[in-house]
Amino acid sequence: MSDVVDYIVVGAGPGGCATAVRLAQARPDRTVALLETGPARTSILSDVPLGxxxxxxxxGRHNYAYQTVPQPELGGRRGFQPRGRGLGGSSLINAMIYVRGQPEDYDGWAEAGCTGWSWAEVLPYFKRAEDNARGGDALHGAGGALRVEDLREDNPATDAFVEAAMQCGYPHNPDFNGAVQEGVGRYQVFQKNGSRFNAARAYLGKGYPNLMVIADAPCAGVLFEETRATGVRYHREGAEHRLIARHEVVLAAGAFGTPQLLMASGIGPAAHLRDHGIPVVYDAPEVGANLQDHIDYTIGMRTGADGLFGLSAATVLQGAGALGPWRKRGRGMLTTNVAEAGGFVKSDPxxxxxxLQLHFCLGIVDxxxxxxxxxxxxxxxxxxxxxxxxxxxxxASADTRVAPLIDPRFLSDPRDMETLVKGAKLAQRIVAAPALAALKGRPLYGTGRDEEAALRALIRDHADTIYHPVGTCRMGDDPASVVDPRLRVRGVIGLRVADASIMPSLISGNTQAPTAMIGERAADLILGVNGGAGERLAA
Incomplete structure (x- = not known):
């Protein structure tokens, strides 16, 4: 393959991998290039779920480990924003949790003008992408690219959490992607035979002769002839290269990387671009705006109860002994995603x-x-x-290799603090319920029975992201939106976006599955296919 291809996809996370492979599979007569900043190979820490x-x-090589600007409502702290780097994107380092969100999330998108994105219209794409070990049904797929399994080991601490939440009146839910999301239970995960099944392994594993994957290649920007996107510039091995697209360029670099690339390419708030010496291709004030993320508060408990991990000689010895069973049979403690269980509950009945969403973790996460x-x-x-x-x-710079300035403005709307306080009270009740109280834990911070004023202080001191940034290239039918409902970037030709940045509002849950769905749908939109009618992509 040459430096001229039919389609270029920038970013090999779940959205980019899905888009690139769907295009390559559906059009074997056309060539696709997938460009990724990070390395092609994963580390064993990524393959091992406990890693x-x-x-x-x-x-490190697989984690940008961004920081936010100081957050006034968090006492001036800088938040931490880990994002995956390499083939697979953030699916290389996340907790592998398979959650789609609530149907109302997507119906809300459609009602806001995003034609084609209602729950009934996106469900076929979720199903097409899914290979659920439980099999397919009206709400689930089998045989798709994304392997979804139940965790392979039972853990007494996880059992205690589920029982404690049920003792507080929350119903058990064996499938958060079933007919009802509400309730508590164990998460299904993106795993295969006890190993992480990241998006690159899922989509790129088969290989396609018309798909060229270029790793270790940070994209410097999109090339334009007037307002038509014609290709990209990228860095590799100390030199700048150019790659030309006959048809379209698709950006899938994530909620931070995609707006950064658009602005570095001349699409964004004109005054901001001029401040960095970037010629303006199209004045788009909302590029980079509308950032939304799940603000999270954590109760940490010290206890030596069975099934838990920590900084101890016993855990180190257990981990060393578990390497053999994991390598040979995909079994043992290394198969845990740490956040084994959780739930979806109401702050007000x-x-x-x-x-509210709960994540129960088998270790102190501070x-x-x-x-x-x-x-x-x-x-x-x-x-x-x-x-x-x-x-x-x-x-922060016109050079995309310099980290962007990330400002979530956490808790800037006081309603978020009120919701989180209610959530913290709810979490305290679950920790105090008999099943978890039997573990005899001691709180890392606070008393475990903190009143509202103390909880507000604890939230300001300790709350941060649970890693679900979206919305910075908002989709909509209004002229101010960054992309239209066909994911085309407004003001230019031949350029689309296919990642979580297009979400007009944050979905109710973890974002890997919805981002892959967006990539699946993006490919069909490019190809002019509607309704998820394309052939299933096998693993």
């Missing part, structure tokens, strides 16, 4: 649907595991599912 404990916390504590324990996370606060992404 998330180390991958999320530190900057009068609400029509859940507005400041994204960057603050380590001796001994074992567990954590119960609670996040506000539909935040009202809106932030932005802006350039």
């Amino acid at each position: 998330i404990a180390a991958l999320v916390a530190f900057r 009068l609400l029509d649907r859940p507005d 400041d994204h595991n960057r603050k380590m504590h001796l001994g074992r324990g567990y954590s119960l996370h609670v996040c506000a599912l539909r935040p009202h606060s809106r932030g932005e992404v802006r350039l």
Whole structure:
């Protein structure tokens, strides 16, 4: 393949992998190039599900480990924003949780003018992408690219959490992607035979002769002839290269990377671009705006109960002994995604649907595991599912290799604090329920029975992202939106976006599955196929 192809996809996360492979599979007569900043190979820490404990916390080959600008409502702290780097994107370092969100999320998109994005219209794409070990049915797919399995080992601490939540009156839910999302239970995960099944393994594993994958190649920007996108510039091996697209360029670099690329290419707020010496191709004030993320508060508990992990000699010895069973049979403690269970609950029983999500983790997770504590324990996370606060992404430099300025403006809308306080109270009740109280945990911060004023202070001191940034290239039918409902970037020709940045509002849950759905749908929109009618993409 040459430096001229039919389609260029920038970013090899779930959205980019899905878009590129669907295009390559559907049009074998056309060539596709998939460009990725990070490396082609994963590390064993990524393949081992328990490796998330180390991958999320530190900057490295597979983690950008961004920081936010200081957050006034979090006491001036800088938030931490780990994002995956390499073939697979953030699916290389996340907790592998398979959640789609609520039907009302997508119906809300459609009602806001995003024609074609209602729940009934996106469900076929979720099903087409899915290979659920439980089999297919009206709501699930089997035989698709994304392998979804139940966790392979039972854990007594996970059992205790589910029982404690049920003791508080929350119903058991064996399938958060079933007919009802509300309730508590174990998560299904993106795994195959006990190993992480990242998006690159899912989509790129078969290989296609008309698909060229270029790793270790940071994109410098989109090339234009007047307002038509004609290709991209990228860095590789110390030199700048150009790649030309006969048909379209698709950006799938994520909620931070995609607006950064658009602005570096001349599409964004004109005054901001001029400040960085970037010629304006199209003045698009909303590029980088509308940033939304799930703000999360965590209760950490110290306890040496069975099934838990921590900074201890016992955990190290257990982990070393578990390497053999994991390699040979895909079994043992290394198969855990740490956040094994959780739930979707209401902060107020009068609400029509859940507005809080729980994640129960088999270890003390303090400041994204960057603050380590001796001994074992567990954590119960609670996040506000539909935040009202809106932030932005802006350039720190015209060079895309320099991290962008990320400002989520967490809790800038006071309604988010009120929801999170209710969630923290709810989480305290679950921790105090008999099943978890039997683990005899001691709180890392606070008393475990904190009143509202103390909870507000604890939230300001410790709350941060649960890693679901979206919305910075908002989709809509209004002229101010960044992309239209066919994902075409407004003001230019031949350029689309296919990642979580297009979400007009944040979905109620984890974002890997919805981002892959967006990539699946993007390919059909490019090809002029509607309704998920294209052939299923096999793993």
